Amino acid sequence: MTGPRRVVVVGADAVGMGAAHQALRTAAKRGESLAVTALEASSHTSYSACGIPYWMAGDVDSGDDLVARTAAEHRDAGIDLRLGTEVVAADLAARTVTTAAGDVLEYDDLVVATGAPAVVPDWARRPDGRTYDGVGVVKTLDDGAAWVSSFAEAGPGAHVVVVGAGYVGVEVAEAALERGFGVTVLTRTRGMAMLEDEMSDLVNTGLVDAGVELVLGAEVTGLEVDGDRVTGVRWDGGTREADLVVVAVGVKPATAFLENAGLDGSGLELTEDGALRPDPHGRVADHVWAAGDCCEVRRRIDDEWVFRPLGTHAAKHARALGDSLAGGDLSFDGMVDTSITRFSSSGVHLEIARTGLSRTDAEAAGLDPLALVTEGTTAAGYMPEAEPIAIWVMADRTTRRLLGVQVVGGRGAGKRIDTAAAVLWAGGSVDDLAWMDLSYAPPFATTWEVLQIAARRVADRL
Amino acid sequence: MTGPRRVVVVGADAVGMGAAHQALRTAAKRGESLAVTALEASSHTSYSACGIPYWMAGDVDSGDDLVARTAAEHRDAGIDLRLGTEVVAADLAARTVTTAAGDVLEYDDLVVATGAPAVVPDWARRPDGRTYDGVGVVKTLDDGAAWVSSFAEAGPGAHVVVVGAGYVGVEVAEAALERGFGVTVLTRTRGMAMLEDEMSDLVNTGLVDAGVELVLGAEVTGLEVDGDRVTGVRWDGGTREADLVVVAVGVKPATAFLENAGLDGSGLELTEDGALRPDPHGRVADHVWAAGDCCEVRRRIDDEWVFRPLGTHAAKHARALGDSLAGGDLSFDGMVDTSITRFSSSGVHLEIARTGLSRTDAEAAGLDPLALVTEGTTAAGYMPEAEPIAIWVMADRTTRRLLGVQVVGGRGAGKRIDTAAAVLWAGGSVDDLAWMDLSYAPPFATTWEVLQIAARRVADRL
Numbered sequence: 001m002t003g004p005r006r007v008v009v010v011g012a013d014a015v016g017m018g019a020a021h022q023a024l025r026t027a028a029k030r031g032e033s034l035a036v037t038a039l040e041a042s043s044h045t046s047y048s049a050c051g052i053p054y055w056m057a058g059d060v061d062s063g064d065d066l067v068a069r070t071a072a073e074h075r076d077a078g079i080d081l082r083l084g085t086e087v088v089a090a091d092l093a094a095r096t097v098t099t100a101a102g103d104v105l106e107y108d109d110l111v112v113a114t115g116a117p118a119v120v121p122d123w124a125r126r127p128d129g130r131t132y133d134g135v136g137v138v139k140t141l142d143d144g145a146a147w148v149s150s151f152a153e154a155g156p157g158a159h160v161v162v163v164g165a166g167y168v169g170v171e172v173a174e175a176a177l178e179r180g181f182g183v184t185v186l187t188r189t190r191g192m193a194m195l196e197d198e199m200s201d202l203v204n205t206g207l208v209d210a211g212v213e214l215v216l217g218a219e220v221t222g223l224e225v226d227g228d229r230v231t232g233v234r235w236d237g238g239t240r241e242a243d244l245v246v247v248a249v250g251v252k253p254a255t256a257f258l259e260n261a262g263l264d265g266s267g268l269e270l271t272e273d274g275a276l277r278p279d280p281h282g283r284v285a286d287h288v289w290a291a292g293d294c295c296e297v298r299r300r301i302d303d304e305w306v307f308r309p310l311g312t313h314a315a316k317h318a319r320a321l322g323d324s325l326a327g328g329d330l331s332f333d334g335m336v337d338t339s340i341t342r343f344s345s346s347g348v349h350l351e352i353a354r355t356g357l358s359r360t361d362a363e364a365a366g367l368d369p370l371a372l373v374t375e376g377t378t379a380a381g382y383m384p385e386a387e388p389i390a391i392w393v394m395a396d397r398t399t400r401r402l403l404g405v406q407v408v409g410g411r412g413a414g415k416r417i418d419t420a421a422a423v424l425w426a427g428g429s430v431d432d433l434a435w436m437d438l439s440y441a442p443p444f445a446t447t448w449e450v451l452q453i454a455a456r457r458v459a460d461r462l
Numbered sequence: 463m464t465g466p467r468r469v470v471v472v473g474a475d476a477v478g479m480g481a482a483h484q485a486l487r488t489a490a491k492r493g494e495s496l497a498v499t500a501l502e503a504s505s506h507t508s509y510s511a512c513g514i515p516y517w518m519a520g521d522v523d524s525g526d527d528l529v530a531r532t533a534a535e536h537r538d539a540g541i542d543l544r545l546g547t548e549v550v551a552a553d554l555a556a557r558t559v560t561t562a563a564g565d566v567l568e569y570d571d572l573v574v575a576t577g578a579p580a581v582v583p584d585w586a587r588r589p590d591g592r593t594y595d596g597v598g599v600v601k602t603l604d605d606g607a608a609w610v611s612s613f614a615e616a617g618p619g620a621h622v623v624v625v626g627a628g629y630v631g632v633e634v635a636e637a638a639l640e641r642g643f644g645v646t647v648l649t650r651t652r653g654m655a656m657l658e659d660e661m662s663d664l665v666n667t668g669l670v671d672a673g674v675e676l677v678l679g680a681e682v683t684g685l686e687v688d689g690d691r692v693t694g695v696r697w698d699g700g701t702r703e704a705d706l707v708v709v710a711v712g713v714k715p716a717t718a719f720l721e722n723a724g725l726d727g728s729g730l731e732l733t734e735d736g737a738l739r740p741d742p743h744g745r746v747a748d749h750v751w752a753a754g755d756c757c758e759v760r761r762r763i764d765d766e767w768v769f770r771p772l773g774t775h776a777a778k779h780a781r782a783l784g785d786s787l788a789g790g791d792l793s794f795d796g797m798v799d800t801s802i803t804r805f806s807s808s809g810v811h812l813e814i815a816r817t818g819l820s821r822t823d824a825e826a827a828g829l830d831p832l833a834l835v836t837e838g839t840t841a842a843g844y845m846p847e848a849e850p851i852a853i854w855v856m857a858d859r860t861t862r863r864l865l866g867v868q869v870v871g872g873r874g875a876g877k878r879i880d881t882a883a884a885v886l887w888a889g890g891s892v893d894d895l896a897w898m899d900l901s902y903a904p905p906f907a908t909t910w911e912v913l914q915i916a917a918r919r920v921a922d923r924l
């Protein structure tokens with residue numbers, strides 16, 4: 001090899017570029033150089049997809065605010081960034097990728113950071129495959145710009161139907177309420193199905209209290225349309241007129257370009273859903289690396305691979321990948337299934353967070369879980385800051401190990417999940433959580449922090 | 463012994479009564495019975511002393527709101543509660559205590575829960591030993607009632623001098639500002655001396671921005687008085703006219719009644735400052751137990767005994783004590799030196815928290831600490847919720863063990879300390895803190911949670 005090592009990054013969003021910058025930093029520290037080329041199908045790079053619902057709500061003024069690093073910043077760092085360049089095929093044996101324009105690029109190392117586009121069900125599409133006018137997903141900056149513009153055009157009294165009640169569905173419901181629209185949320189299962197039933201019920205109640213029409217167990221069967229424009233949504237139990245329909249039913253790894261890349265014998269495998277399973281250094285096969293939403297992540301508690309397309313895992317894995325690719329040894333040692341969101345509109349403010357296993361996960365892992373919900377307050381009961389909080393704590397009867405915690409409550413409730421996540425990270429017991437030295441002052445907690453009261457109640461019953 | 467075991471509790475505030483109730487619960491579970499007598503010098507029981515500054519500020523309407531359990535509730539549980547009953551002596555060999563009224567009570571088990579009254583320096587006292595009018599401490603419900611009444615009487619334009627800039631000093635400064643008074647804070651050392659210099663400077667700046675006159679390094683030398691009433695404060699560098707003077711210079715264990723109790727050979731020892739050092743079950747000698755502010759607590763990180771009179775340790779130790787006294791095995795396995803407060807008034811909102819060792823502690827323990835301050839935001843920078851936060855992280859160069867974290871920042875900053883406390887509790891490394899799975903969504907955190915950015919910066923330099 002005569003020149004510097006050639007690294008081709010497919011997908012130049014936050015993960016790909018995070019990995020690229022880290023690789024360049026580590027290489028520079030080691031006195032080596034890399035030639036990094038980054039290929040991005042869209043015209044955007046390094047933005048916060050998680051911020052889009054808040055742009056839709058009006059909390060964020062401009063899509064530019066969501067851009068963490070501009071194309072110019074990447075190029076200034078020496079990265080050959082090519083926007084509007086879709087990769088359609090790869091050859092792992094020949095170490096090449098092929099773009100939609102027919103260009104073939106050779107690589108010494110390939111970084112797959114293609115993410116996971118939002119799923120668009122058939123019912124949302126016109127015969128020509130495009131979505132009906134007024135229908136869309138919430139994933140890219142272009143999606144965000146389209147929604148901001150649709151929201152501005154929709155007059156007062158417009159009605160928004162949100163299909164899906166996961167994180168994005170709940171955040172978009174907030175955005176639509178904040179814009180003054182009527183809102184219907186349809187979900188095939190429950191609201192926030194990543195929570196246990198009793199916690200998800202609290203979210204459902206909050207949505208309804210804020211004026212959302214919430215329909216649980218609704219399987220969407222089709223749209224009502226007028227020409228190319230949506231006018232309503234049909235589901236197995238009813239219909240609703242709609243000016244706008246937001247589809248938030250999940251995402252799927254963008255790894256189709258690898259399917260005919262010569263996987264046999266390459267060491268690289270795709271799951272049934274098309275996901276990659278990189279090791280802690282981001283390696284998926286010789287000279288092939290991956291991180292972010294196109295990957296599953298390892299859950300430390302039960303050592304299972306799960307699909308959790310979240311920016312925070314992605315950023316950590318990208319850093320480990322970039323460092324390892326350049327000869328470092330940083331590693332991403334899995335996660336404990338922590339996530340958080342909020343629903344805040346129309347006088348309702350709910351912070352919603354979870355970490356660890358669900359009861360179903362625990363039973364699948366052969367554990368013997370005991371779980372309880374405890375209600376309390378986020379501050380001393382006599383303080384104006386005190387808001388209600390409900391905490392679900394699950395531990396194993398045999399080992400007393402903490403297995404999972406979920407939180408739904410007012411201001412100050414959500415970030416408490418991090419303390420539980422730290423205990424799970426360390427493999428600690430419910431007694432650790434109950435007795436450890438957490439902070440107390442009246443504006444912040446009860447004398448026994450409510451997380452600890454919740455843990456103590458479980459500990460007492462094990 | 464013919465009747466039930468006789469337990470005498472000296473001091474019937476939250477700790478003593480918490481221990482008593484737990485002992486009764488554990489005894490009941492074991493099918494045993496206890497005869498519990500609780501002796502309390504004041505007329506109050508089981509209240510939150512920590513809430514008093516917020517009552518002074520007007521956040522809490524009434525002192526009754528601070529009472530966790532009333533005398534009637536204690537008596538209903540079968541406790542012989544005697545208010546206005548001061549214990550002046552004990553005889554550990556004879557197992558008796560003597561009250562100020564001369565009554566002698568026999569015990570089988572003695573629980574010392576006398577707490578730590580506020581220190582009143584000589585300069586605050588009249589020749590007859592009482593404090594001058596307008597001068598007082600902030601410790602008991604009676605203190606609180608007196609301040610609420612003094613604050614109400616003081617006209618607009620009144621000036622309050624607070625002596626001491628620890629937790630209570632800062633909280634009282636907030637209260638006085640909230641009541642519309644001019645405020646001077648005098649401190650012998652720095653503001654919030656439990657923080658490292660660079661963090662304490664942020665608190666100083668906040669106090670000054672809110673309009674507080676802050677005088678650092680001020681040794682109070684005396685008061686200006688008009689008859690029995692204070693009119694000003696003198697210190698080594700100046701004077702200030704004052705309508706009210708709040709003395710917040712610390713507390714001291716109330717263990718004088720034990721000094722002549724026959725300590726030699728009893729196994730019971732008092733530190734030079736009069737503190738007790740109970741074991742994890744609250745035992746200080748055969749048949750003698752103690753918890754709360756009259757005790758030091760063991761800091762797990764360096765295995766040192768330190769005096770940290772905080773309600774949250776007290777409540778935990780009281781529970782372990784009550785359970786152990788009645789034959790259970792709950793234990794209070796020390797703390798990691800976590801504490802929190804806030805300063806919020808006049809457009810300034812600072813959340814102030816610490817956990818773990820100071821640099822001085824670490825050096826005294828023979829460790830090789832590296833510490834850095836990192837600035838960031840509590841939420842994604844583009845969100846309206848984003849507030850500045852500064853985080854000091856210290857780790858050991860040799861072992862990479864996390865040693866201490868301090869936080870000063872806006873809304874949402876303070877409770878982040880619990881995550882660091884959880885890592886310290888488990889003896890984790892700065893890498894654990896940097897890489898663990900903490901929650902992220904734009905209203906709550908940056909993609910790399912700011913605590914993790916701060917930990918990563920230290921990890922990179924070890």
